[in-house]
Amino acid sequence: MTKVVFDEEKCKGCELCVQFCPRKVIVMAERINAKGYHPAVLADEENCISCGICARMCPDAVIEVFKP
Amino acid sequence: MAERKLFKGNEAVAEAAVRAGCRYFFGYPITPQNEIPEYMARRLPEVGGLFLQAESEVAAINMVYGAAGTGARVMTSSSSPGISLKQEGISYIAGAELPCLIVNMVRGGPGLGGIQPAQSDYFQAVKGGGHGDYYTIVYAPASIQEMVDLTMQAFDVAETYRMPVMILGDGVLGQMMEPVEFREPAPREVPAKDWATTGAKDGRAPRLINSIYLQPEALFKHNLKIAERFEQAKKNEVMCEKAKTDDADIVLVAYGTTARICRSVMDRARAAGLKVGLIRPITVSPFPYDEIGEVARTAKAFLTVEMSLGQMVEDVKVAVSGAAPVHFYGTTGGVIPTAAEILERVEEIARAEVRK
Amino acid sequence: MKQVYSVPKSLQPRSTHYCPGCTHGIAHKLVAEAIDDLGIRDRAIGVAPVGCAVFAYDYFDCDFQQAAHGRAPAVATGIKRSVPDSVVFSYQGDGDLASIGAAEIVHAAMRGERITVIFVNNAIYGMTGGQMAPTTLVGQKATTAPFGRQKEHCGSPLRVSEMLATIPGAAYVARVALSSPGNVAKAKTAIRKAFETQLAGEGFSLVECLSTCPTNWGMGPYEAMSWLEENMIPYYPLGEFRTPEGGPNNA
Structure with a gap:
């Protein structure tokens, strides 16, 4: 299980999670989801600090965050 | 036989509503119907009900919408210019399929017009009044006793057809005094309010009071459902x-x-x-x-x-x-x-x- | 692993119709979190406005009524007065609340209605396509203010929280901004306090959420948040304007 779980089909690609991530561990995927957006994905699990900021700033309730 | 008491029309309609189970009244002052809110302000607290003077007729009818949406027996009253203001809310109430009682003690118009009795609100009473495809049930009593009898059954009727019921009076009927008795109306089987928003308790699904249907086909279907209820009212409720x-x-x-x-x-x-x-x-x-x-x-x-x-x-x-x-x-x-x-x-x- | 953030249970598990990056979604989550935290989902009755949030009822897992434009405080009054045990909240935008519904919000506050109002102020009409709102900033462009809002022509923007804070019936009035992680955390606290004010029977409560409208502002979502902080907050200062403990607090 990863630290950040994305409900990818709900993502609208607004990139707020990417912008507000203090460790810059989230990126937009190359693929597109059923809505036609590039969904956000966790690119660097190791440097993720599970701070939850991405989830808090996500307007679409896409993200859940876990801490080991 | 029940006791006959001398009642002014406006107060009789208010008392009849209370006896019919009305527990909430939201209104705004306008002549010639002020005795209705004034009576309710005294009377409703006696039966555990609530009277509230709103900031406008527009607010009053929307308070009626909110309370009707919880399944409460609720009414408002006004006179012609005030009813014009309430028409927005009446349209929403009709669209959201909510029962309530509206009393219109008609005065002369257009505009501010006068305060003397008139019947010039017939069109806005019976032709829908507000925007959209709908009708309401409108009673036109000719005596205080009849106004009482019709009001006593108005909530049952409104709940049966899930639409607003209006009492169309005028300044004469509101102000005159006649002896009346408050008689129980013939019992009706009123459907359960399985749509009322009272909080989604005991695991039931959330409910919604609503009049927006953005898909034309959905609004078509919705309007036909409302029209079908009015067709039933045509069959069962015409009085003459x-x-x-x-x-x-x-x-x-x-x-x-x-x-x-x-x-x-x-x-x-x-x-x-x-x-x-x-x-x-x-x-x-x-x-x-x-x-x-x-x-x-x-x-x-x-x-x-x-x-x-x-x-x-x-x-x-x-x-x-x-x-x-x-x-x-x-x-x-x-x-x-x-x-x-x-x-x-x-x-x-x-x-x-x-x-x- | 320990869960740091979970989607609030009082939200329906469906996608919203809001544009990408629209802060309505953040406001919805904060309201749902307050409902979850206070355990009031089965007593909650929401009132949806006319505007972008007209379909708010689709996203909350509680009873809802949809109101005519601006009339949500009147509808909420009718609900709360007939079901006093319910927890009633209206969710309104700035056109709905500060323009067409100005009378209803002022008088709900005057009566000290025990309702909670979530006021989303993004300084523009969103649903109808970017027209000028009473809260549009001077100089800010809108489709009906193509040269920017001119003070001489249509006055200065309405500061709703400051205005309502002068009303004795308003027990809790706060302005927050949905523009950064820190501000969103403060917004969460304020919204929870507003509901607590209602639960304690202390009177009317309102939280004004400064929000973005990337689509009609013509900006990216992140850029819009920066614009909000640089332009809206100076005119619409953040803070609690009235609390149950007493008058103007830190405004």
């Missing part, structure tokens, strides 16, 4: 009094205060040897088209009398459907027609259409 219509050559058609005057016109005409009858719609919506159409098979002429420049007469013409001439006599602006004036019109019609 016929007096001496069986042999009548000339039939007066009038509702409310005007019908009281027309009754004495009929009596005076009969005494003078003229065969005059009276049809008095008690529900002006749904309108007694069939009842009037039936009389049109034998009557030679109709005279519609209103305290307006001619509103209900349009429905009378539809009902008579060309079978006989439909004449009109009306006064406007708060002027009440006299029996003598109406009788004069009856005699003119008799000369022109009956004895020719």
